[in-house]
Amino acid sequence: xxxxxxxxxxxxxxxxxxxxxxxxxxxxxxxxxxxxxxxxxxxxxxxxxxxxxxxxxxxxxxxxxxxxxxxxxxxxxxxxxx
Numbered sequence: 001x002x003x004x005x006x007x008x009x010x011x012x013x014x015x016x017x018x019x020x021x022x023x024x025x026x027x028x029x030x031x032x033x034x035x036x037x038x039x040x041x042x043x044x045x046x047x048x049x050x051x052x053x054x055x056x057x058x059x060x061x062x063x064x065x066x067x068x069x070x071x072x073x074x075x076x077x078x079x080x081x082x
Contacts, residue, residue: 005053005078007071014070017048028071037067045073055080 007028014020014032019041026035037045045067046057055077066076 005074005081007069007074010070010074010077013048013052014045017044017052019044019048026070028074029069031068032070032073033064033068042067049077053077053081 015022020036022035049055049057066072
């Protein structure tokens with residue numbers, strides 16, 4: 001059984017993949033779009049998530065609701081894990 005992904009791990013992953021330059025103190029509930037998430041970063045995120053977490057994200061998954069916070073992104077990853 002694979003381990004659960006949480007918002008803290010997602011923040012570290014976004015930093016390590018250099019998808020977003022998140023400030024120290026950025027929390028799992030802070031807005032990723034306000035931190036610079038844009039369409040180019042979303043495309044990077046999709047490719048990196050497939051490699052890192054073994055998920056297949058579809059166009060319908062890429063909603064503001066799913067991508068607004070590290071916690072909502074972690075929830076999406078958990079739901080799509082294979």
